[in-house]
Amino acid sequence: MIVFDYADNLRHTHGDLVDQVYILRAQSFLERRGWSVEVKDNREIDRFDAMNPLYVLSVAPSGQLLASLRLLPTTGPHMLSDVFPDTMTGARIIRHPLILESSRFCVDTAAAKNHMAAGVNTVTGELLVGLFEIALNAAIVNVVSVYDLFVERILRRAGCRFNRLGEPVAYDGLKTVAGVFEVSQVTIDSIRQRSDIHGDVFAMAEGESRLSVRA
Template identity: 40%
Template structure:
Protein backbone atom coordinates (compact mmCIF):
# COMPACT_ATOMS: atom_id res chain seq x y z
CA UNK A 1 0.00 0.00 0.00
CA UNK A 2 1.18 3.52 -0.80
CA UNK A 3 0.36 6.26 1.68
CA UNK A 4 0.50 9.93 0.64
CA UNK A 5 1.72 12.32 3.34
CA UNK A 6 1.45 16.01 2.51
CA UNK A 7 2.25 19.03 4.67
CA UNK A 8 -1.19 19.02 6.31
CA UNK A 9 -0.79 15.33 7.22
CA UNK A 10 2.67 15.59 8.74
CA UNK A 11 1.63 15.90 12.39
CA UNK A 12 -0.50 12.75 12.22
CA UNK A 13 2.24 10.70 10.58
CA UNK A 14 5.23 11.58 12.74
CA UNK A 15 6.33 7.97 13.21
CA UNK A 16 6.28 7.18 9.48
CA UNK A 17 8.19 10.36 8.67
CA UNK A 18 10.79 9.45 11.28
CA UNK A 19 11.10 5.92 9.83
CA UNK A 20 11.56 7.49 6.39
CA UNK A 21 14.43 9.74 7.47
CA UNK A 22 16.13 6.82 9.26
CA UNK A 23 15.75 4.65 6.16
CA UNK A 24 17.17 7.40 3.96
CA UNK A 25 20.25 7.59 6.19
CA UNK A 26 20.67 3.83 5.91
CA UNK A 27 20.28 3.87 2.12
CA UNK A 28 22.02 7.05 0.99
CA UNK A 29 24.75 7.45 3.63
CA UNK A 30 25.49 3.91 4.81
CA UNK A 31 24.79 1.83 1.70
CA UNK A 32 25.47 4.18 -1.21
CA UNK A 33 28.03 6.44 0.47
CA UNK A 34 26.47 9.67 -0.79
CA UNK A 35 27.57 13.02 0.62
CA UNK A 36 24.39 13.68 2.59
CA UNK A 37 23.70 15.21 5.99
CA UNK A 38 22.82 12.74 8.74
CA UNK A 39 21.88 13.88 12.25
CA UNK A 40 20.92 11.44 14.99
CA UNK A 41 20.66 8.64 12.46
CA UNK A 42 18.30 10.56 10.16
CA UNK A 43 18.98 11.98 6.69
CA UNK A 44 17.26 15.21 5.68
CA UNK A 45 18.00 18.16 3.41
CA UNK A 46 16.62 21.63 2.75
CA UNK A 47 14.05 20.35 0.29
CA UNK A 48 12.28 18.56 3.14
CA UNK A 49 11.45 22.06 4.40
CA UNK A 50 9.57 22.90 1.18
CA UNK A 51 6.39 21.01 2.11
CA UNK A 52 6.86 18.13 -0.33
CA UNK A 53 4.48 15.25 -0.77
CA UNK A 54 5.92 11.94 0.39
CA UNK A 55 4.80 8.61 -1.00
CA UNK A 56 5.39 5.90 1.58
CA UNK A 57 5.32 2.18 0.81
CA UNK A 58 3.72 0.56 3.86
CA UNK A 59 3.63 -3.17 4.59
CA UNK A 60 -0.06 -4.12 4.68
CA UNK A 61 0.52 -6.76 7.37
CA UNK A 62 2.97 -5.09 9.77
CA UNK A 63 2.39 -1.39 9.10
CA UNK A 64 6.12 -0.80 8.76
CA UNK A 65 7.77 1.41 6.16
CA UNK A 66 9.39 -0.37 3.22
CA UNK A 67 10.20 2.54 0.91
CA UNK A 68 9.60 6.20 0.14
CA UNK A 69 9.92 8.88 -2.51
CA UNK A 70 9.60 12.68 -2.34
CA UNK A 71 7.65 14.83 -4.81
CA UNK A 72 8.10 18.57 -5.31
CA UNK A 73 6.72 21.01 -7.88
CA UNK A 74 9.31 22.28 -10.35
CA UNK A 75 7.94 25.81 -9.94
CA UNK A 76 9.70 26.04 -6.56
CA UNK A 77 13.02 24.88 -5.11
CA UNK A 78 14.02 21.46 -6.42
CA UNK A 79 17.13 19.33 -6.65
CA UNK A 80 17.62 19.33 -10.42
CA UNK A 81 17.56 23.12 -10.69
CA UNK A 82 19.27 24.00 -7.41
CA UNK A 83 21.74 21.14 -6.82
CA UNK A 84 22.30 19.33 -10.11
CA UNK A 85 22.15 22.25 -12.53
CA UNK A 86 25.33 20.95 -14.19
CA UNK A 87 23.11 18.26 -15.74
CA UNK A 88 20.89 20.81 -17.48
CA UNK A 89 23.09 23.64 -18.78
CA UNK A 90 20.14 25.05 -20.74
CA UNK A 91 17.97 25.15 -17.62
CA UNK A 92 15.78 22.72 -15.72
CA UNK A 93 12.12 22.14 -16.64
CA UNK A 94 9.73 24.42 -14.78
CA UNK A 95 5.97 24.05 -15.08
CA UNK A 96 2.96 23.55 -12.82
CA UNK A 97 2.39 20.35 -14.80
CA UNK A 98 5.83 18.91 -13.99
CA UNK A 99 6.86 17.58 -10.58
CA UNK A 100 10.24 16.33 -9.45
CA UNK A 101 10.80 13.00 -7.70
CA UNK A 102 13.79 12.62 -5.43
CA UNK A 103 15.12 10.59 -2.48
CA UNK A 104 13.69 7.36 -3.90
CA UNK A 105 14.64 4.72 -1.33
CA UNK A 106 13.81 1.10 -0.51
CA UNK A 107 14.65 -0.42 2.88
CA UNK A 108 17.80 -2.52 2.27
CA UNK A 109 16.42 -5.50 4.21
CA UNK A 110 13.48 -5.81 1.81
CA UNK A 111 14.10 -8.41 -0.88
CA UNK A 112 10.97 -9.15 -2.88
CA UNK A 113 11.58 -9.64 -6.59
CA UNK A 114 9.11 -8.17 -9.05
CA UNK A 115 10.74 -8.54 -12.45
CA UNK A 116 13.44 -10.96 -13.52
CA UNK A 117 15.29 -11.26 -16.79
CA UNK A 118 18.45 -13.19 -17.57
CA UNK A 119 20.62 -10.91 -15.45
CA UNK A 120 18.41 -8.61 -13.44
CA UNK A 121 16.03 -8.59 -10.47
CA UNK A 122 13.99 -5.56 -9.40
CA UNK A 123 12.59 -5.11 -5.92
CA UNK A 124 8.80 -5.27 -5.92
CA UNK A 125 8.56 -2.25 -3.62
CA UNK A 126 10.38 -0.22 -6.27
CA UNK A 127 7.63 -0.97 -8.77
CA UNK A 128 4.93 -0.25 -6.20
CA UNK A 129 6.38 3.21 -5.56
CA UNK A 130 6.61 3.88 -9.30
CA UNK A 131 2.96 2.87 -9.65
CA UNK A 132 2.13 5.25 -6.80
CA UNK A 133 3.90 8.14 -8.50
CA UNK A 134 1.88 7.62 -11.68
CA UNK A 135 -1.38 7.30 -9.77
CA UNK A 136 -0.92 10.47 -7.72
CA UNK A 137 0.17 12.43 -10.79
CA UNK A 138 -2.80 11.24 -12.84
CA UNK A 139 -5.14 12.23 -9.99
CA UNK A 140 -3.52 15.66 -9.63
CA UNK A 141 -3.36 16.44 -13.35
CA UNK A 142 0.44 16.29 -13.43
CA UNK A 143 1.68 15.45 -16.92
CA UNK A 144 5.35 14.66 -16.31
CA UNK A 145 7.88 13.86 -13.62
CA UNK A 146 11.53 14.83 -13.81
CA UNK A 147 14.22 13.09 -11.82
CA UNK A 148 17.97 12.77 -11.30
CA UNK A 149 19.27 9.20 -11.21
CA UNK A 150 22.34 7.04 -11.77
CA UNK A 151 23.00 4.27 -14.28
CA UNK A 152 21.70 1.61 -11.89
CA UNK A 153 18.30 3.29 -11.65
CA UNK A 154 18.25 3.86 -15.41
CA UNK A 155 18.62 0.11 -15.87
CA UNK A 156 15.80 -0.54 -13.38
CA UNK A 157 13.49 1.84 -15.26
CA UNK A 158 14.18 0.05 -18.51
CA UNK A 159 13.73 -3.39 -16.96
CA UNK A 160 10.23 -2.65 -15.68
CA UNK A 161 9.03 -0.78 -18.77
CA UNK A 162 9.29 2.74 -17.36
CA UNK A 163 10.66 4.78 -20.30
CA UNK A 164 12.17 8.22 -19.85
CA UNK A 165 13.46 10.95 -22.13
CA UNK A 166 17.01 12.03 -21.22
CA UNK A 167 17.41 15.77 -20.81
CA UNK A 168 20.54 17.85 -20.49
CA UNK A 169 23.97 16.28 -20.29
CA UNK A 170 24.92 13.13 -18.32
CA UNK A 171 27.78 13.96 -15.96
CA UNK A 172 29.96 12.00 -13.58
CA UNK A 173 29.19 13.23 -10.08
CA UNK A 174 31.41 11.65 -7.47
CA UNK A 175 31.94 8.07 -8.54
CA UNK A 176 28.76 7.58 -10.58
CA UNK A 177 27.45 8.71 -13.94
CA UNK A 178 24.39 10.82 -13.24
CA UNK A 179 21.45 11.52 -15.54
CA UNK A 180 18.37 13.72 -15.67
CA UNK A 181 15.28 12.33 -17.30
CA UNK A 182 11.63 13.18 -17.75
CA UNK A 183 8.81 10.65 -17.52
CA UNK A 184 5.34 10.94 -19.07
CA UNK A 185 2.63 10.14 -16.53
CA UNK A 186 0.16 8.09 -18.56
CA UNK A 187 -2.36 5.32 -18.03
CA UNK A 188 -0.24 3.22 -20.40
CA UNK A 189 2.78 3.61 -18.11
CA UNK A 190 0.72 2.62 -15.07
CA UNK A 191 -0.49 -0.50 -16.89
CA UNK A 192 3.06 -1.50 -17.83
CA UNK A 193 4.28 -1.06 -14.27
CA UNK A 194 1.32 -2.97 -12.93
CA UNK A 195 2.16 -5.93 -15.16
CA UNK A 196 5.83 -5.82 -14.13
CA UNK A 197 5.08 -5.81 -10.42
CA UNK A 198 1.80 -7.67 -10.27
CA UNK A 199 -0.13 -4.58 -9.14
CA UNK A 200 -3.40 -4.91 -11.03
CA UNK A 201 -5.42 -2.69 -8.71
CA UNK A 202 -4.56 0.74 -7.36
CA UNK A 203 -1.69 0.93 -4.88
CA UNK A 204 -3.04 4.19 -3.39
CA UNK A 205 -6.33 3.51 -1.53
Protein backbone atom coordinates in the same frame (compact mmCIF):
# COMPACT_ATOMS: atom_id res chain seq x y z
CA MET B 1 0.05 -0.18 0.22
CA ILE B 2 0.71 3.44 -0.68
CA VAL B 3 0.32 6.26 1.84
CA PHE B 4 0.77 9.81 0.59
CA ASP B 5 0.29 13.34 1.86
CA TYR B 6 2.10 16.62 2.21
CA ALA B 7 4.95 16.52 4.69
CA ASP B 8 3.40 18.90 7.22
CA ASN B 9 0.24 16.77 7.36
CA LEU B 10 2.10 13.47 7.56
CA ARG B 11 4.27 14.69 10.42
CA HIS B 12 1.03 15.26 12.34
CA THR B 13 -0.89 12.13 11.30
CA HIS B 14 1.90 9.60 10.68
CA GLY B 15 4.95 10.95 12.48
CA ASP B 16 6.34 7.45 12.92
CA LEU B 17 6.35 6.88 9.15
CA VAL B 18 8.03 10.20 8.46
CA ASP B 19 10.75 9.31 10.97
CA GLN B 20 11.21 5.98 9.18
CA VAL B 21 11.59 7.90 5.90
CA TYR B 22 14.53 9.89 7.22
CA ILE B 23 16.18 6.84 8.78
CA LEU B 24 15.80 4.81 5.58
CA ARG B 25 17.26 7.66 3.55
CA ALA B 26 20.32 7.81 5.79
CA GLN B 27 20.82 4.05 5.48
CA SER B 28 20.27 4.06 1.71
CA PHE B 29 22.21 7.14 0.68
CA LEU B 30 25.09 7.40 3.17
CA GLU B 31 25.64 3.90 4.55
CA ARG B 32 24.80 1.82 1.48
CA ARG B 33 25.67 4.10 -1.43
CA GLY B 34 28.22 6.52 0.04
CA TRP B 35 26.59 9.75 -1.12
CA SER B 36 27.70 13.11 0.26
CA VAL B 37 24.58 13.74 2.32
CA GLU B 38 24.31 15.23 5.80
CA VAL B 39 23.10 12.78 8.43
CA LYS B 40 22.25 13.74 12.00
CA ASP B 41 20.99 11.30 14.62
CA ASN B 42 20.90 8.59 11.94
CA ARG B 43 18.46 10.62 9.83
CA GLU B 44 18.91 12.29 6.44
CA ILE B 45 16.90 15.50 6.16
CA ASP B 46 17.65 18.31 3.72
CA ARG B 47 16.33 21.80 3.09
CA PHE B 48 13.75 20.61 0.58
CA ASP B 49 11.97 18.64 3.31
CA ALA B 50 11.12 21.99 4.92
CA MET B 51 9.20 23.02 1.75
CA ASN B 52 6.20 20.78 2.50
CA PRO B 53 6.81 18.30 -0.33
CA LEU B 54 4.39 15.49 -1.08
CA TYR B 55 5.71 12.24 0.40
CA VAL B 56 4.76 8.97 -1.32
CA LEU B 57 5.36 5.90 0.86
CA SER B 58 5.10 2.16 0.35
CA VAL B 59 4.12 0.67 3.71
CA ALA B 60 3.79 -2.94 4.84
CA PRO B 61 0.62 -4.04 6.68
CA SER B 62 2.73 -4.09 9.86
CA GLY B 63 3.41 -0.36 9.49
CA GLN B 64 7.01 -0.82 8.37
CA LEU B 65 8.18 1.59 5.68
CA LEU B 66 9.35 -0.28 2.58
CA ALA B 67 10.11 2.58 0.17
CA SER B 68 9.63 6.31 -0.24
CA LEU B 69 10.05 9.31 -2.49
CA ARG B 70 9.02 12.96 -2.44
CA LEU B 71 7.47 15.28 -5.00
CA LEU B 72 8.17 18.99 -5.39
CA PRO B 73 6.74 21.52 -7.85
CA THR B 74 9.24 22.63 -10.48
CA THR B 75 7.88 26.18 -10.26
CA GLY B 76 9.90 26.70 -7.07
CA PRO B 77 13.22 25.46 -5.64
CA HIS B 78 13.91 21.82 -6.42
CA MET B 79 16.96 19.57 -6.71
CA LEU B 80 17.33 19.69 -10.49
CA SER B 81 17.41 23.48 -10.49
CA ASP B 82 19.35 24.08 -7.26
CA VAL B 83 21.64 21.06 -6.81
CA PHE B 84 22.07 19.26 -10.15
CA PRO B 85 21.76 21.90 -12.91
CA ASP B 86 24.80 20.45 -14.72
CA THR B 87 22.73 17.40 -15.65
CA MET B 88 20.76 19.63 -18.03
CA THR B 89 23.88 20.04 -20.20
CA GLY B 90 23.25 23.75 -20.69
CA ALA B 91 19.52 23.48 -21.40
CA ARG B 92 17.05 25.72 -19.58
CA ILE B 93 15.92 24.46 -16.18
CA ILE B 94 12.41 23.04 -16.34
CA ARG B 95 9.78 25.14 -14.57
CA HIS B 96 6.19 24.27 -15.33
CA PRO B 97 3.01 24.03 -13.23
CA LEU B 98 2.19 20.62 -14.71
CA ILE B 99 5.65 19.10 -14.18
CA LEU B 100 6.73 17.75 -10.78
CA GLU B 101 10.15 16.65 -9.57
CA SER B 102 10.60 13.28 -7.87
CA SER B 103 13.58 12.95 -5.54
CA ARG B 104 14.96 10.95 -2.61
CA PHE B 105 13.75 7.66 -4.10
CA CYS B 106 14.81 4.82 -1.82
CA VAL B 107 13.83 1.22 -1.05
CA ASP B 108 14.51 -0.91 2.02
CA THR B 109 16.27 -3.61 0.02
CA ALA B 110 16.48 -6.03 2.95
CA ALA B 111 12.74 -5.85 3.64
CA ALA B 112 11.83 -5.99 -0.05
CA LYS B 113 14.17 -8.77 -1.16
CA ASN B 114 11.44 -11.42 -1.12
CA HIS B 115 9.09 -9.34 -3.27
CA MET B 116 10.14 -9.97 -6.85
CA ALA B 117 8.29 -10.39 -10.15
CA ALA B 118 10.12 -11.02 -13.45
CA GLY B 119 13.31 -9.52 -12.04
CA VAL B 120 11.55 -6.38 -10.77
CA ASN B 121 11.19 -5.61 -7.07
CA THR B 122 7.45 -5.32 -6.47
CA VAL B 123 7.98 -2.74 -3.72
CA THR B 124 9.71 -0.54 -6.29
CA GLY B 125 6.85 -1.21 -8.70
CA GLU B 126 4.22 -0.31 -6.11
CA LEU B 127 5.97 2.97 -5.28
CA LEU B 128 6.21 3.87 -8.97
CA VAL B 129 2.56 2.98 -9.60
CA GLY B 130 1.64 5.21 -6.68
CA LEU B 131 3.77 8.05 -8.03
CA PHE B 132 2.32 7.97 -11.54
CA GLU B 133 -1.28 7.39 -10.48
CA ILE B 134 -1.06 10.38 -8.12
CA ALA B 135 0.44 12.49 -10.93
CA LEU B 136 -2.11 11.35 -13.52
CA ASN B 137 -5.00 12.00 -11.13
CA ALA B 138 -3.67 15.56 -10.66
CA ALA B 139 -3.36 16.17 -14.45
CA ILE B 140 0.45 16.30 -14.22
CA VAL B 141 1.99 15.71 -17.66
CA ASN B 142 5.60 14.90 -16.73
CA VAL B 143 7.80 14.06 -13.78
CA VAL B 144 11.50 14.95 -13.79
CA SER B 145 14.16 13.36 -11.64
CA VAL B 146 17.92 13.06 -11.16
CA TYR B 147 19.45 9.63 -10.59
CA ASP B 148 22.60 7.63 -11.26
CA LEU B 149 22.94 5.08 -14.05
CA PHE B 150 22.36 2.16 -11.67
CA VAL B 151 18.95 3.55 -10.72
CA GLU B 152 18.24 4.37 -14.37
CA ARG B 153 18.54 0.67 -15.22
CA ILE B 154 16.12 -0.21 -12.41
CA LEU B 155 13.59 2.37 -13.62
CA ARG B 156 13.80 1.14 -17.20
CA ARG B 157 13.44 -2.49 -16.12
CA ALA B 158 10.42 -1.52 -14.00
CA GLY B 159 8.61 -0.25 -17.10
CA CYS B 160 9.01 3.53 -16.76
CA ARG B 161 8.89 5.58 -19.96
CA PHE B 162 11.43 8.41 -19.96
CA ASN B 163 14.15 10.28 -21.83
CA ARG B 164 17.42 11.77 -20.64
CA LEU B 165 17.61 15.54 -20.44
CA GLY B 166 21.39 15.71 -20.78
CA GLU B 167 24.68 13.84 -20.69
CA PRO B 168 25.85 11.95 -17.57
CA VAL B 169 27.72 14.05 -14.99
CA ALA B 170 29.83 12.69 -12.12
CA TYR B 171 28.51 13.31 -8.59
CA ASP B 172 30.08 11.43 -5.68
CA GLY B 173 31.90 9.32 -8.24
CA LEU B 174 28.64 8.15 -9.83
CA LYS B 175 27.51 8.90 -13.38
CA THR B 176 24.34 10.88 -12.84
CA VAL B 177 21.64 11.96 -15.28
CA ALA B 178 18.36 13.87 -15.31
CA GLY B 179 15.32 12.38 -16.96
CA VAL B 180 11.80 13.43 -17.93
CA PHE B 181 9.13 10.78 -17.38
CA GLU B 182 5.86 10.32 -19.23
CA VAL B 183 2.79 10.45 -16.98
CA SER B 184 0.18 8.30 -18.68
CA GLN B 185 -2.00 5.25 -18.25
CA VAL B 186 0.37 3.47 -20.64
CA THR B 187 3.23 4.06 -18.19
CA ILE B 188 1.16 2.85 -15.25
CA ASP B 189 0.03 -0.28 -17.11
CA SER B 190 3.63 -1.02 -18.10
CA ILE B 191 4.85 -0.80 -14.50
CA ARG B 192 1.93 -2.86 -13.20
CA GLN B 193 2.63 -5.59 -15.75
CA ARG B 194 6.36 -5.73 -15.04
CA SER B 195 5.77 -5.81 -11.27
CA ASP B 196 2.71 -8.08 -11.35
CA ILE B 197 0.66 -5.51 -9.42
CA HIS B 198 -3.14 -5.67 -9.55
CA GLY B 199 -5.87 -3.65 -7.88
CA ASP B 200 -5.78 -0.42 -5.91
CA VAL B 201 -2.42 0.24 -4.24
CA PHE B 202 -3.62 3.11 -2.05
CA ALA B 203 -4.47 3.01 1.65
CA MET B 204 -7.49 5.22 2.32
CA ALA B 205 -9.70 5.57 5.34
CA GLU B 206 -13.44 5.18 4.88
CA GLY B 207 -14.87 8.28 3.28
CA GLU B 208 -11.45 9.72 2.43
CA SER B 209 -10.91 11.15 -1.04
CA ARG B 210 -7.62 11.27 -2.91
CA LEU B 211 -5.54 14.34 -2.48
CA SER B 212 -5.14 16.98 -5.12
CA VAL B 213 -1.52 17.83 -5.86
CA ARG B 214 -0.37 21.44 -5.78
CA ALA B 215 2.00 21.88 -8.72
